[in-house]
Structures are given as structure tokens and as C-alpha cells.
Amino acid sequence: MDLQAFFETSPELLAITDDLGRILCVNQAWQNLLHIAPERLVGVSIPDQLQGSTTAFNGTTSVQGRGIWPMGDGPQHWVDWTVFPIKEGQYGFTARLMPVETDRDTELAQLYRAIIEHADLSIIATDTHGVIQTFNHTASKLLGYLPEEVLGNRVPGIVHDWNEIVAHAENLSQRLGKPIKPGFEALIALPRDLGIPDESEWTYIRKNGDRFPVNLTVTALKDGLGRITGYIGVGKDISALKKAEEKIRASQLQLENFLEALPIGVYVLDKEGRPFYANQKSTEILGKGILPTAHKTSLNDVYQVYLSGTNELYPNDDMPIVKGLKGRESFVSDMVVRNGSKETPLEVWGQPVLDHEGKILYSIAAFIDVTERLKTQKQLLESLAKEQFLNEELNVFSIHLKKLHATFTQQYETIQEQFQAILQTGCEILNLSFASFGKVEGNSYTPQATIYPEAFPAVKGEQRLQETYCEFVVDRAKTVTYQEFGREYSGKVHPAYLTYRIEAFIGTPVWVHGRIFGTLSFSDLRPRAEGFNRHEKELIELMGQAIGFAIGSEENRQELEAASADLIASNEELTRINEELDQFAYVVSHDLKAPLRAINNISSWLEEDLGENLPGDSREHLNLLRNRVGRMDSMISGILAYSRAGRKKGNQTTVAIAELLDEVLDILQIPHRFTITIPANLPTLLGDRTELTQVFSNLIGNAVKYNHQAEGHIEILYKKKARVHRFGIKDNGPGIAPEYHDRIFGVFQRLEGRDEIEGTGVGLSIVRKIVESNGGKAWVESELGHGATFFFTWPENAPSITN
Amino acid sequence: MNVRSLEVLLIEDDEVDVMQVSRAFRKKEFPHRLHVAGDGFEALEMMRNQNGKSVPKPHIILLDLHMPRMGGLEFLRELRKDPELSHISVFIMTTSVDDHDKDQAYALNAAGYIVKPVSVEKFNAAMEKLSGFWDLIEFPE
Numbered sequence: 001m002d003l004q005a006f007f008e009t010s011p012e013l014l015a016i017t018d019d020l021g022r023i024l025c026v027n028q029a030w031q032n033l034l035h036i037a038p039e040r041l042v043g044v045s046i047p048d049q050l051q052g053s054t055t056a057f058n059g060t061t062s063v064q065g066r067g068i069w070p071m072g073d074g075p076q077h078w079v080d081w082t083v084f085p086i087k088e089g090q091y092g093f094t095a096r097l098m099p100v101e102t103d104r105d106t107e108l109a110q111l112y113r114a115i116i117e118h119a120d121l122s123i124i125a126t127d128t129h130g131v132i133q134t135f136n137h138t139a140s141k142l143l144g145y146l147p148e149e150v151l152g153n154r155v156p157g158i159v160h161d162w163n164e165i166v167a168h169a170e171n172l173s174q175r176l177g178k179p180i181k182p183g184f185e186a187l188i189a190l191p192r193d194l195g196i197p198d199e200s201e202w203t204y205i206r207k208n209g210d211r212f213p214v215n216l217t218v219t220a221l222k223d224g225l226g227r228i229t230g231y232i233g234v235g236k237d238i239s240a241l242k243k244a245e246e247k248i249r250a251s252q253l254q255l256e257n258f259l260e261a262l263p264i265g266v267y268v269l270d271k272e273g274r275p276f277y278a279n280q281k282s283t284e285i286l287g288k289g290i291l292p293t294a295h296k297t298s299l300n301d302v303y304q305v306y307l308s309g310t311n312e313l314y315p316n317d318d319m320p321i322v323k324g325l326k327g328r329e330s331f332v333s334d335m336v337v338r339n340g341s342k343e344t345p346l347e348v349w350g351q352p353v354l355d356h357e358g359k360i361l362y363s364i365a366a367f368i369d370v371t372e373r374l375k376t377q378k379q380l381l382e383s384l385a386k387e388q389f390l391n392e393e394l395n396v397f398s399i400h401l402k403k404l405h406a407t408f409t410q411q412y413e414t415i416q417e418q419f420q421a422i423l424q425t426g427c428e429i430l431n432l433s434f435a436s437f438g439k440v441e442g443n444s445y446t447p448q449a450t451i452y453p454e455a456f457p458a459v460k461g462e463q464r465l466q467e468t469y470c471e472f473v474v475d476r477a478k479t480v481t482y483q484e485f486g487r488e489y490s491g492k493v494h495p496a497y498l499t500y501r502i503e504a505f506i507g508t509p510v511w512v513h514g515r516i517f518g519t520l521s522f523s524d525l526r527p528r529a530e531g532f533n534r535h536e537k538e539l540i541e542l543m544g545q546a547i548g549f550a551i552g553s554e555e556n557r558q559e560l561e562a563a564s565a566d567l568i569a570s571n572e573e574l575t576r577i578n579e580e581l582d583q584f585a586y587v588v589s590h591d592l593k594a595p596l597r598a599i600n601n602i603s604s605w606l607e608e609d610l611g612e613n614l615p616g617d618s619r620e621h622l623n624l625l626r627n628r629v630g631r632m633d634s635m636i637s638g639i640l641a642y643s644r645a646g647r648k649k650g651n652q653t654t655v656a657i658a659e660l661l662d663e664v665l666d667i668l669q670i671p672h673r674f675t676i677t678i679p680a681n682l683p684t685l686l687g688d689r690t691e692l693t694q695v696f697s698n699l700i701g702n703a704v705k706y707n708h709q710a711e712g713h714i715e716i717l718y719k720k721k722a723r724v725h726r727f728g729i730k731d732n733g734p735g736i737a738p739e740y741h742d743r744i745f746g747v748f749q750r751l752e753g754r755d756e757i758e759g760t761g762v763g764l765s766i767v768r769k770i771v772e773s774n775g776g777k778a779w780v781e782s783e784l785g786h787g788a789t790f791f792f793t794w795p796e797n798a799p800s801i802t803n
Numbered sequence: 804m805n806v807r808s809l810e811v812l813l814i815e816d817d818e819v820d821v822m823q824v825s826r827a828f829r830k831k832e833f834p835h836r837l838h839v840a841g842d843g844f845e846a847l848e849m850m851r852n853q854n855g856k857s858v859p860k861p862h863i864i865l866l867d868l869h870m871p872r873m874g875g876l877e878f879l880r881e882l883r884k885d886p887e888l889s890h891i892s893v894f895i896m897t898t899s900v901d902d903h904d905k906d907q908a909y910a911l912n913a914a915g916y917i918v919k920p921v922s923v924e925k926f927n928a929a930m931e932k933l934s935g936f937w938d939l940i941e942f943p944e
Contacts (some may be wrong), residue, residue: 197939537884586901587869590869590898590899594898595819597819597820597898597921598818598820600921600923601819601822601923604922605822608923633921
């Protein structure tokens with residue numbers, strides 16, 4: 001047997017070692033498979049090279065294992081090895097390379113390589129010293145280095161931020177309790193010492209200096225015996241993630257800001273019912289933030305939430321936020337939060353927050369403080385109600401006004417009826433049972449018209465003003481009201497209250513001709529809870545005015561009647577006096593004249609009887625006697641005429657002056673030496689024909705009588721002035737000196753001697769009297785030696801004194 | 804011409820006026836008999852033969868209007884009431900020119916209304932005419 005050949009040609013790795021595992025000799029396979037020269041292997045310690053094999057060289061039985069040949073640098077292979085004792089001091093070692101793994105290895109390796117190469121993660125594998133063994137495609141892409149550039153390089157130096165390394169090293173030093181050097185050690189300390197991966201965020205630096213964040217997981221690579229053979233760092237570029245995170249954070253921040261700024265309270269419960277979030281407004285409204293005691297089952301108590309208008313705590317299950325946890329949306333407006341003495345009414349919306357599967361994650365409640373709105377609403381309602389009320393009031397007022405107007409404008413037989421009607425209407429529209437209109441004189445109050453309900457003792461006669469509430473009306477001279485006299489009056493008990501217990505009262509003064517005539521009042525035994533409004537006061541004042549006016553009118557009428565009566569009486573008296581005067585004048589003139597007649601007669605008889613026996617002087621005396629008697633007679637007639645003149649007016653007729661003048665001139669029998677000039681435009685006027693005749697007759701008569709010219713001229717002048725006819729009688733007589741212009745119109749005033757001119761001496765005074773009694777004037781314009789013009793005016797519408 | 808003597812009763816209170824009438828009667832030589840009563844009352848008494856006064860029933864009464872106690876028209880009224888006396892012709896002789904008096908007088912059936920003229924001659928002439936007028940009249944007995 002060729003054991004040597006067998007030994008040499010065996011495809012398995014064979015070796016004989018000493019009992020320490022040092023190779024004594026090897027076969028050819030080592031050269032063929034591992035490409036290691038036998039010479040180099042002699043003396044090599046297998047335990048040094050093959051992890052976990054040390055103990056195999058101690059035993060007395062064969063030990064099998066799997067491991068990597070060789071340890072350390074250089075190509076390595078997986079081997080299945082067996083160590084068996086040969087004899088004392090010698091062991092045998094066989095190892096079989098994984099032949100199947102070779103292919104598979106290649107395939108697998110290729111696969112792995114592919115995976116590693118194209119993984120979307122940066123994969124950098126190092127040996128135990130940090131020298132890059134693997135640098136995948138992604139790593140290359142991310143870091144901008146070609147694998148050739150980095151393979152064989154240490155890791156940290158190239159791609160890490162040294163400060164981060166330092167910080168991490170410090171951190172780990174603390175954690176592990178022993179100093180960790182900044183550098184590669186910092187990266188691998190955890191997997192190396194604690195056997196756990198180091199998962200951290202780092203900043204990788206690209207070849208071009210760009211930085212980007214990565215999530216790096218560093219793990220240790222171990223062999224079959226658990227020995228670390230290297231490290232692998234898998235990095236994920238988290239820049240996008242980071243950006244997204246940033247975005248999320250930013251938007252989260254935005255959201256948070258938004259929520260915080262929201263003037264709506266936001267309170268969130270998580271799905272367990274624990275408070276998750278409450279914004280600023282929520283805290284403000286509730287007066288509290290998130291409290292540890294807050295839970296979906298205790299919200300009402302914790303936050304003091306009540307049912308509006310009651311003292312009951314709001315049932316938690318009815319709260320929208322709690323309902324939200326059950327997946328239901330809801331809204332309530334009957335919630336109030338009490339914070340000390342403050343009560344805040346709320347409107348609350350509740351809503352569940354679901355995940356993408358529809359599972360409830362949170363419940364969110366949004367609520368607002370509606371105090372202001374409620375207040376505004378309340379104000380609006382109040383003002384609407386007030387408006388409505390006022391409208392109604394106005395409507396009622398307008399109805400009452402119409403009623404009152406109807407009462408005022410009706411016709412009444414007597415004023416008393418009118419008063420009674422007004423009182424009746426007043427009671428109706430004021431809704432009071434008692435009414436009284438009374439006259440006030442000093443301290444006395446005398447009812448003029450009253451309304452008392454049946455069975456109430458009516459007060460009819462005069463009372464003292466102080467025994468009625470009307471005293472206040474008179475005192476204050478304005479409308480006075482009492483809603484409930486007993487309660488409002490602060491003075492001593494009032495007599496009216498004591499006796500009648502009148503509670504409601506409204507009274508107003510009645511003014512007549514600027515003084516308080518009396519009072520109008522309405523009252524009742526029931527108090528008037530609603531008081532008296534502005535309109536009601538206006539209504540009673542209207543009634544008072546109507547009554548005042550009626551009385552005023554009545555007073556006026558009575559005065560007028562009295563004045564009329566007076567006037568009529570005066571007129572009658574005047575007429576009577578006139579008649580008396582006439583009678584008197586007539587009788588007087590008659591009685592005065594009688595003796596004159598007697599004197600005349602007797603003187604004539606004397607003359608007759610004595611005949612020739614009468615001496616011439618005596619005859620002359622008797623003549624003188626008769627002459628004087630005649631004068632007296634004529635004076636008496638003049639007085640009578642004067643007294644009559646202008647007093648009793650006859651018929652006022654239209655008188656054509658031209659015609660009248662003709663008559664007068666005819667009657668007067670003017671001597672031929674006179675020429676009379678009459679204007680053409682003489683008017684027709686209204687007047688007593690007799691009077692006019694008298695005037696013209698007297699004036700023209702005078703013009704003739706007092707003119708001694710050989711040729712007498714009498715001119716009638718006429719001018720129509722405003723509202724007045726002015727006539728003038730112009731003569732060419734002797735004229736009249738100015739100092740006599742007025743005197744000559746007096747009775748018995750003559751300028752010529754008594755003996756010279758015949759006449760009554762009252763002509764001009766009669767003219768003036770007549771003219772003035774018709775509202776005109778009479779005067780003269782004249783100068784001595786230049787004739788005279790007598791003027792008189794006759795008004796267009798001559799007044800009549802008695803008619 | 805029937806010159807007969809009439810009984811004429813003058814009712815006049817003024818003494819001088821009475822004289823005037825009687826003088827006229829005398830001057831004109833009237834055949835008539837003139838009686839005088841001072842006023843209406845006296846006239847009635849006289850005509851009724853009362854109180855010791857009497858007068859033959861006059862044919863004519865000359866009546867003044869203005870008299871005390873009973874005025875002329877009042878007397879005339881009384882006269883017209885009395886059936887015995889109402890037929891007597893009454894001539895008003897007065898100074899009054901009052902239309903009213905005149906109307907009233909005629910309303911009471913005065914036979915004439917004469918306004919006494921102022922002068923004596925005129926008065927006498929008027930009386931004469933009056934007397935002449937009376938001559939023509941048939942008086943009731």
C-alpha cells in the first residue's frame with residue numbers, strides 16, 4: 001500500500017500536526033486548492049488559523065467543525081474539518097473545502113454581491129481594522145467615490161464628519177464606561193463590545209463636499225465561531241426622509257401654531273379617552289388646560305361642565321368629544337362651563353379622527369364661547385321685542401287716537417254731554433274705572449262730570465282740593481301719574497287714599513285762557529303694574545285740551561252773548577235815549593215856544609186893541625218885542641233841529657247828488673244875482689237823503705245868505721279821494737279869518753251881528769254834526785276878503801249808528 | 804147859507820191860547836157858542852155831566868194835543884170809546900207838526916188837523932175858514 005501516495009493525492013486537505021496543532025506535514029491538496037506551498041505550512045498552528053479548533057488537539061476523540069481557513073488577512077475559505085488523534089503526540093487533520101459551495105458560493109457570492117452591489121442602501125464593509133472591503137454601488141453613487149478610490153481606505157476619515165465622530169465617541173465612552181477613541185472605534189464600539197448594532201444618524205460627506213443625512217446601522221460580521229471578522233455599515237440616505245420629516249415638522253408646527261392661534265377651542269382625546277391635546281383657546285375657555293384627572297369619564301367634573309340653565313353636570317356620554325370616540329359626529333349648544341362665578345355658554349362640535357383603515361385614533365372637539373353671540377342675540381331679540389312692543393304700543397295708540405278723535409268730532413246737544421262722552425272714552429282707552437273732570441277754584445274741587453262704577457259711593461259735591469290726588473296735578477301744573485299710590489307716596493297718608501284706596505291715577509290740568517280751570521283725571525282701585533306710557537299721557541293731555549277748549553269756547557260764547565246782549569241792550573238803551581231825547585227835545589221846544597206864542601199874541605192884541613191910541617214908540621217896541629220873540633222861536637227851532645241832526649238815521653239809500661242839488665237849489669230859491677256852478681262828475685252815494693239835503697241846503701244857504709256881492713258866485717266842488725267823497729261849496733263872499741275857522745261850526749256862533757242875518761245860528765253846527773255822524777269831516781278854507789270854501793267829506797260806506 | 808149856532812168845546816190848557824180862540828170868535832163874530840175845558844178829563848166830566856160840571860153836547864171839539872194829565876190823543880181815544888160821544892167831530896188844533904201825531908189823530912177819526920199859524924191874522928183867517936166849513940156840515944143831533 002502506497003499510503004504516501006494516497007496521502008499526497010487526496011483531494012481533501014490533509015495534515016499531520018503535533019499535539020498543539022502545529023503542522024508537521026501536509027498533502028498536495030493544500031497546494032492545489034488553496035495555492036499555498038507546503039513549505040509555508042509546516043509549523044503553522046492550525047488553531048491560530050482556524051477559529052474554534054484549539055481544543056480539538058487536546059482530545060482523544062475526533063472533533064469536527066466548520067470554519068474559515070485561514071483567519072486573518074488573505075483569501076479565506078470555508079472548510080469542514082476534522083481533527084483526530086493518531087498517536088501520542090500526533091494528530092491528524094482533514095478539511096474538506098465546500099466543493100458544492102464553490103459553485104454555489106460563486107453563485108451565491110455573485111448573488112450576494114449583486115444584492116449588495118445594487119441594494120438601495122449604501123453598504124460599506126470593513127475588516128476589523130476599518131479598511132473598506134466592500135463599497136457598493138449605492139455607496140458609490142451617494143458618496144461620489146468610485147470603489148477603487150476607497151477600497152483599502154479607512155472609513156471615517158473619508159465620509160464622516162469628524163465632530164460627529166468625536167461626539168459619538170464621547171457618548172459611547174459614557175455609556176460603555178470606558179474611553180472610546182474617536183475614529184473607527186467610535187463606529188463599531190457597540191457591535192464589538194455589546195454585540196448590538198449601532199443605529200445612528202450621521203452626516204455623510206460626499207466627495208464634492210456635499211453633506212447629506214444618513215441612517216447608519218453598523219453591525220459586526222462574525223464567523224461560525226462567533227468571532228468578528230469585520231463590520232458592515234448599512235446606510236440609508238435619509239435626506240428625503242429628513243426633508244419630509246422637516247416638512248412634516250414644519251407643517252406640524254404650522255398646524256400647531258394654527259391650532260394655537262385658532263379662536264376656537266380644540267380639545268383632543270386619544271382612543272383611550274385620555275386628553276391628547278388642548279389648544280390655547282381651549283385652555284382659555286375652560287379655564288384649565290389638560291389635567292391629569294381628565295378622562296372621557298370625568299370631563300364634566302374636571303372642567304365643571306353643566307347643562308345650560310340647570311345645576312346638573314353635563315352627562316359625559318352626551319358630550320360630542322366622547323361621542324366622537326364612538327365614531328359619531330355631533331353638535332350641542334346647551335353646554336356651559338363654570339369657572340368660579342363665571343359661566344361660559346358653549347357650542348361644541350365633536351368629530352372622530354380615523355386612520356386609513358377607519359379605526360378611531362382620536363376624538364376632536366371644537367368649541368366656541370358664545371357669550372357674546374348670545375348677548376348680541378339677546379340684545380337683538382330684546383330690541384326686536386321692544387320694537388314690536390313699541391309698534392304695538394303705537395298701534396294701540398293710533399287706535400285710541402281714532403277713538404278720541406271720533407269722540408271729539410261728534411256733535412253734542414250740550415257741553416255736559418261732550419264732557420261725559422270724553423270721560424267715557426277716556427276710561428275705555430286708559431282701562432281705568434273712575435273718571436272725573438272737576439273745576440278747581442282756590443282750595444275747592446267741584447266735579448263737573450264724573451264716571452264712577454256702580455256700587456261705588458259717588459262724590460258729587462264740592463270737596464277740598466287737598467282731599468283729592470288732583471292737588472298734585474294743580475301744584476305741579478302738569479300730568480301726574482301714580483302706578484300704586486300706596487307704595488309710591490312718601491308723605492303722610494293721603495285723605496283720598498285713606499277713604500277710597502285709589503291706587504292707579506293719571507291726572508292732567510285743564511287750561512282755559514291761560515289759567516288752570518280744573519283737572520281731568522282717571523283712576524282705579526287696582527294698581528297699574530305696567531305704569532302709564534308716554535302715549536297714554538299724551539292721550540289724557542289731548543282730552544284735557546279738548547275739554548279746555550270746549551270750556552274756553554263756551555266762555556267765549558257766553559262772553560259774546562253777554563257782550564251781544566250788552567250791545568243790544570246798549571242799542572236799545574240808545575234808541576230809547578234817542579227817542580227820549582227826541583221826545584224831550586220836542587216837548588222842550590214846544591213848551592219853550594208856547595210862551596213865545598203867547599207873547600206874540602198878546603203883543604198883537606195890545607196893538608189891535610189900542611189901535612191909534614198906541615204911541616209910535618210903543619208900536620215900535622211891540623215890533624221889537626215880536627222880533628225878539630221870533631228870534632227866540634227860531635233859536636228854539638234851531639236847537640231842536642240840531643239835537644235831531646245826525647241822530648236818527650232814516651233809510652240809507654243811494655242818492656244821486658246832482659239830482660239832490662237840483663232839489664235843494666230849487667227849494668232855496670236863490671236870487672238871480674247868483675251863478676251856481678255844478679261839476680259834471682257828481683257821484684251817487686249811499687246815505688240818508690234828508691241828511692244830505694240838510695247839509696247841502698245849509699251850506700249853499702249860507703253861501704247865499706252871507707254874500708252881498710252884486711254878482712254872487714257859488715261853485716260846487718267834488719273830488720273822489722280814497723274811500724271818501726269830498727264836496728266843496730265855494731263862494732265869493734267876504735271870507736272868514738282863520739281864527740274863526742273852527743268856531744263858526746259851534747252852536748249859535750255868528751260872525752255877523754244878530755240883527756243883521758236871519759237864521760237859527762246852528763246851520764254849520766248841524767252840518768258838522770251830520771257829517772261827523774256819518775264818519776266824515778267838515779271844515780272851511782278861507783281868507784278874509786277872498787271868499788270861503790266849505791268842505792265836507794262823506795265816506796264811501798257811511799256807517800250807520802242805529803239800525 | 805145856514806148860519807147856525809154850534810156848540811163848540813175847546814179843550815186847551817194854555818190860557819193865552821184860549822184867549823186867542825175866543826178873540827178870534829169875537830173878532831169874526833162867530834155865532835157859535837164856545838165852551839172851554841182845561842184838559843181832557845174836565846172835558847169828559849163836562850160832557851157827561853159829572854162832578855157838577857156840564858156842557859151842552861158839543862157839535863165840535865177843538866182839541867189841543869199837548870195837555871197835562873191826559874194828552875189830546877188819549878182824550879180822543881176815550882171819546883171814541885164812549886158811544887154817547889164818539890160821533891162828535893174833533894178838530895185838532897196844535898202847534899205840533901209831527902206826522903206821527905197827525906197820523907194818529909186821523910186814525911182816531913179826527914175831522915181835521917190844523918197847525919196853528921204863528922201870526923194873529925193868519926190864525927183868525929184860519930178860524931174863519933173853519934167856521935165856514937162847519938156851516939156846510941150836517942151834524943148829528
